[in-house]
Amino acid sequence: MSEFTMDCHVTVLPPLPFGKGYTYCVPSNLRLVVGDFVTIPLGAQEVLGVVWNTKPDKVQPEKLRYIKTKFDVSPLPEVSRRFIEWVSNYNMVPKGAVLKMVISVPAALMPPKPLTVYSISKKLPVFRITSPRERVLGILEDDAPRTLKNIMREAGVGHSVIRGLLKAGVLVKLEHTPPPAFKNPDWRAKGPVLSEEQATIASELCDQVERATFAATVLEGVPGSGKTEVYLESICRALKYGKQALVLLPEIALSAQWLQRFEDRFGCAPALWHSDLTVVQRSTAWRAIASGEAKVIVGARSALFLPFTNLGVIIIDEEHDSSFKQEEGVIYNARDMAVVRANIGKIPIVLVSATPSLESIFNVRRGQYNHFKLTHRHAGALMPKVSVIDMRNEEVKSGNWLSPPLLDSLRQTFELEEQAMLYLNRRGYAPLTLCRTCGFRLQCSHCSTWLVEHRLLGRLQCHHCGYSARIPRECPECGSEDSLTACGPGVERIAEEVAGIFPDVSSRVITSDTVNGPTQAANLVCQMEAREIDLLIGTQMISKGYHFPYLTLVGVVDADLGLAGGDLRASERTYQLLYQVSGRAGRAARPGRVIVQTYMPDHPVIQAIGIGDREQFLSAEAFDREAGGMPPFGQLVGIIVSSKDEEAVERAVRSLNRFAPRDDNIKILGPAEAPLKLLRGRHRRRFLLKSGKNQNLQRKIRYWLSVAQVPRNVRVNVDIDPYSFL
Ligand SMILES: [Zn+2]
Ligand SMILES: [Zn+2]
Missing domain, CATH: 1.10.10 (Arc Repressor Mutant, subunit A)
Structure with missing residues (x-):
């Protein structure tokens, strides 16, 4: 590697949201290589930076400044630097913003205190x-x-x-010197006995790790078919060769059961990476990953940007989960970027799911990804029996939401001393509060959304900006007292209904409000396993990976909820969630039952869940998307223009409209008000660009944004392959 010495000019990239590379001079006391972490003077400040390999810009000699210091850590690996370049280019965000995700804990660069x-x-x-x-x-x-x-x-x-x-x-x-923070997982430890089906796939995945070339594989299997045991084998093989392994999970803070399985298999815990860690914990983990000391890293999507020295395999568990898409700051899809990371690092990646995304299935059909399927449930457990309840024919009292068949099933389950789960993807007590006198609806003052009542907290909350207020006694519009009424159910309201009907049943509401950390999640698992809880009532949080042997009944309170928004992936997402939730029932010796309440029994999603025909659903869904030129068959890019100053947004939108690319291959929808036209006090307008796969949309958008006149107080966010259409 070439070395930069005294008076060389080099490019240094600071990890700043709008950061690009700047030219600096190497002082006489430093010898630097590309990737070194340094400090530089920038304006009046001294900031962190990384020596980059791009050719330095010419700078007038009197403006040239010297690099100050170099950190005593190994340089950022080439793979990481190429990954940053790629992510920046593809997602149309400055390199500095991506580097900021890599150096998310600057404290990690300082040597640990003895x-x-x-x-x-x-x-x-x-x-x-x-x-x-x-x-x-x-x-x-x-x-x-x-x-x-x-x-x-x-x-x-x-x-x-x-x-x-x-x-x-x-x-x-x-x-x-402090002792190593992480133990080495023991790859020699004896793993579980795999079924023949599992063993065949595991051996293929292990071969991929040994070949050390890029390979993307979809590992599909019904819930309870032992996918985790299979991919733990490929991690085991990476460990054998002294390599690191990265596992991305959608809800890392809630993965108590997963972590226990890992420990049972390898004799120690993996290194964790998620937002609940303290700065000290993050620094320790970051250093151990950069030095190669930490071998297996389990994390949320941001773990993808850690500076691995010797990564041997990437696993994306629940690859279909939409939480892999980051919607704030740098907008990117961690699943897709992980495939890129594997490609740059020449390593295999395994995409694991019971319901792989249409994107991944599409890549399998194009021959880009391998596909392995586990078809048997473990230890002969059967898939649960699904009954669809047509709510149009059921008599349910006003203000109640559970149909007689669902109540009967709950009663039977409790009589057998088994456990049940009610699923409703809505936090709080009621999604809307309305005045009976004048019809006024309580709205967030910063967003164009309704306030959600959280009765346990006695407050109204905005789920978009976090605004919260006490529930008023009188209507803010007409002043009538006690005329405000809760409309529609949230999980708290279902809990109230159940408590009225089954007063002796011990139930627990599970949402991000009630379970928001590893300790609470672990407690919940303990209580379920000890059967101190008869009934879980929860949002999509309860759909993820839990395994409770006595849970035999799952009730879906409102299966239609996710279908209402009608965005590109509404059907697919609803199908995946319902399938995932259903999979919680009957995972051991006891057979499971699923009751699905719907007002749309003929909807393809409900039909597919009812008769268990995933193939049929997938082909219908793929047909619709292909006909509409939608992803994964075409490209879609969202552009959100926002500002607190509505007039400035209008000006920006007019200019963008004037300079919009005129191209027969690109269809531009908008400008239009975004469905959330006001969000956190910002006014929002939206463009959607649609094109075939063969277009370089990024290049055209880059040019477009560079010529349009956008006032300084207006933000333009580009969302490549959007998941949220709000
Ligand atoms: Zn009123
Ligand atoms: Zn709000």
């Missing part, structure tokens, strides 16, 4: 012995130095005792 420990001096002076002092010497007799905190705890003494012993020269202070 650990101060104490041991008994080799040359013991004469000193006064007391009983606390004796206890301290007693525990240090084994020659293992300990930290102050540990001595105090083990000997049951205060700080002053140790200070006294130090002063008397009985104890000495030493500095230790």
Whole structure:
């Protein structure tokens, strides 16, 4: 690798949202290589940066400034740098913004503080012995130095005792490098006995790891078919060759059961990466990943940007999950970017799902991805029996939502002392609060949405901006007292209905409001396993990966909910969710049942769930998308123009419209008001661009945005292959 020495000009990229590379001069005391982490003066500040391999721009000599310092860490690997370039280009975001995701914890660049420990001096002076002092010497007799905190705890003494012993020269202070933060998962540990079907696929995946070339594989299997055991084998093979493995999970904070399985298999926990970690935990993990010490990393989508030194395989579990799409800041799809990362790093990637996305199926059909399928449920457990309830024929009291057949099934389940789950993808008590006198609807003042009542908190909340207010006694519009009425159900309201009918049943509401961290998730799992809970009532959070042997009934309260929005993936997403939720029922010896309540029993999604015909549903869905030229058959790009200043948005939109690409191969929809025309106080307009697969839309959009006049206070966000159409 070429080295830059005194007076060389180099490009340095700072990890800033609008960051691009700037030219700097190397000072006499530094020798640098591409990828080195440095500090540079930028304006009046000193900021972090990475030496980049692009040719430095010419700068007038008097404006040229020197790099200040270099961090004592290994340079950012070439694969990471190429990945940053690719993500930046494809998603149309500045390189600095992507680099910021790579260096999300700048503290990690500082060397870890040495650990101060104490041991008994080799040359013991004469000193006064007391009983606390004796206890301290007693525990240090084994020659293992300990930290102050540990001595105090083990000997049951205060700080002053140790200070006294130090002063008397009985104890000495030493500095230790902290022990490794992560244990090595044991690849020699014996794995579970795999079925013949599992073993065949596992061996294929292991071969891919050994070949160390790019390969993308869809691993499909019904819930409970043992997909995890299969891909853990490919991780095992990567470990055998000293390589790292990355597993992306959609809800990492809630993956207690998954983590337990990993530990059972490999004898220790993997390194974790998610937003609930403290800065210290993140720094430790980042350093261990960069140095190659951490072997298996399990994380949320942002883990993809960690600076792996020797990555050997990537696993995307629940690859169809829409939470892999990041909608804030840098907009990207972690599943798709992971495939790119695997390609650049020349390693295999496994996309795991019971209901693979249409995108992945499409790539299988085009011959781009491999496809392996697990068809048997583990230990002979059967897929649950699904009954569709046509709510148009059911008598349900006003203000109630559970039909007689569902209530009967619940009663039978509780009588057998089994567990049940009610699924409704709506947090809170009611999605809308209305005045009975004047018809006024309580709306968020920062967004064009209704406020959701959370009765447990006694508050109204906006689920888009987080605005929250007390529930008013009187209507803000007409002033009538006690005329505000909750409309429609949320999970809290279902819990209320159930409590009225089954007063002795112990139920628990599971949403991001009630379970929002690893500890709570682990507690929930414990209580379910100990059968302290009879009934779970929850949002899509309960659809993910849980395995409860006594859970035999799943009730879908409103199967039509996800279909209403009518966006591109509404049907597919609803199908996946319903299928996933259904899969929670009857995962062990006891057979499961699923009851689906709907007002649209003829809808293709409900039909497919009812008769269990996924193939039929997929071909119909693919046919519709292909006919409409929609992804994955065509390209779609969303452009959101927003500002707090509505007039400025209008001006920007007019200019964008004037310079819009005139091209027969590109169809432009809009400008139109976005469905959420007001979001967090910003006014929003939207363009949608549609084209065939063969167009380089990014290049055309880049040119378009560079010629249009956009006022400074207006933001233009490009969303490649949008998932949200709000
Ligand atoms: Zn009113
Ligand atoms: Zn709001």
